Amino acid sequence: MKAPVRVAVTGAAGQIGYSLLFRIASGEMLGKDQPVILHLLDLPQAQTALKGVMMELEDCAFPLLAGMVATDDPNVAFKDVKVALLVGARPRSKGMERKDLLEANGAIFTVQGKALNDHAARDVKVLVVGNPANTNAWIAMKSAPDLDPKNFTAMLRLDHNRALSQIAAKTGKPVASIEKLAVWGNHSPTMYADYRFATIDGQSVKTLINDDVWNRDVFLPTVGKRGAAIIEARGLSSAASAANAAIDHIHDWVLGSNGKWVTMGIPSDGSYGIPEGVMYGVPVVCENGEYKRVEGLEIDAFSRERMDLTLAELEEERAAIAHLFG
Ligand SMILES: NC(=O)C1=CN([C@@H]2O[C@H](COP(=O)(O)OP(=O)(O)OC[C@H]3O[C@@H](n4cnc5c(N)ncnc54)[C@H](O)[C@@H]3O)[C@@H](O)[C@H]2O)C=CC1
Numbered sequence: 001m002k003a004p005v006r007v008a009v010t011g012a013a014g015q016i017g018y019s020l021l022f023r024i025a026s027g028e029m030l031g032k033d034q035p036v037i038l039h040l041l042d043l044p045q046a047q048t049a050l051k052g053v054m055m056e057l058e059d060c061a062f063p064l065l066a067g068m069v070a071t072d073d074p075n076v077a078f079k080d081v082k083v084a085l086l087v088g089a090r091p092r093s094k095g096m097e098r099k100d101l102l103e104a105n106g107a108i109f110t111v112q113g114k115a116l117n118d119h120a121a122r123d124v125k126v127l128v129v130g131n132p133a134n135t136n137a138w139i140a141m142k143s144a145p146d147l148d149p150k151n152f153t154a155m156l157r158l159d160h161n162r163a164l165s166q167i168a169a170k171t172g173k174p175v176a177s178i179e180k181l182a183v184w185g186n187h188s189p190t191m192y193a194d195y196r197f198a199t200i201d202g203q204s205v206k207t208l209i210n211d212d213v214w215n216r217d218v219f220l221p222t223v224g225k226r227g228a229a230i231i232e233a234r235g236l237s238s239a240a241s242a243a244n245a246a247i248d249h250i251h252d253w254v255l256g257s258n259g260k261w262v263t264m265g266i267p268s269d270g271s272y273g274i275p276e277g278v279m280y281g282v283p284v285v286c287e288n289g290e291y292k293r294v295e296g297l298e299i300d301a302f303s304r305e306r307m308d309l310t311l312a313e314l315e316e317e318r319a320a321i322a323h324l325f326g
């Protein structure tokens, strides 16, 4: 039996938490042979609800669930964790400006970044799900100077999975047959899902679809506004699909993506014209617990425009909270 791995989940009493924790405890994220100890962080007023979730986790009698810690203190939540899923964030409330939202989350993610810096395992893998995910991840990274910046990532996997399923529907081919999809930029409607390099059974997806108008006017808006469409239909934001994407992201990062391209928001190395340090969605391949950016892809004029647009939004978000860092 392997030694248990400590996994922190913030916002654990929320709706993504409810779709996430049971799957982590059943081994879907880190493997069916990997025991886990769950560190559950939520606000003081959510502790009773969190107790209820823990009772249900107990009642599943998961063989891999080696323990649970519930707390409202990030310093306790992140102690010795090797994986941290930062899901809890301040949602936008009525009348709240985008700037106020960034500010409120800035306060949360500076504190959590510092707590990770002070208490987490030195090789902790951090995934930020809470919106605005890329900027929150950037704030946490900047607040953790003793940790390797490359261990901070933002979730673009939901956009990636949404794009896969739209392409599968359009081509009539199975989702699993699609290779080499990329999603660039911010987790927001400005993200740029890019199937120019994608293949199905060795055939070019771009050639198969052969419809630039569909790409621009149907595919990109559908993927970009999918979160809003779910809220419209369900009355609640995506939770099960978001939790699933978080599981996919960490699973592949830790256990490898088997040569497949997957999308992660990672600090830019300056390639693709994205300034160094910007937390930007790019295609990666994961192996041996590391992600590696797919390099050398050609960026055409349409793609450049889309990639710069989503970059501009990220730069704007960053400018709004830059004062937190002097
Ligand atoms: N990156 C992505 O692809 C996606 C991101 N999201 C985002 O994920 C976040 C969570 O979504 P839901 O679970 O549906 O929201 P929710 O409102 O159901 O749950 C959020 C939980 O976080 C807790 N929380 C708030 N501030 C906290 C803090 N400082 N520390 C610890 N816990 C805190 C709340 O008490 C609540 O229990 C939202 O920001 C949402 O916009 C949602 C879907 C996709």
Ligand SMILES: O=C([O-])CC(=O)C(=O)O
Pocket: 131, 158, 226, 227, 228, 230, 237, 238
């Ligand atoms: O829009 C939201 O709040 C949830 C979200 O990020 C998504 O579904 O992509």
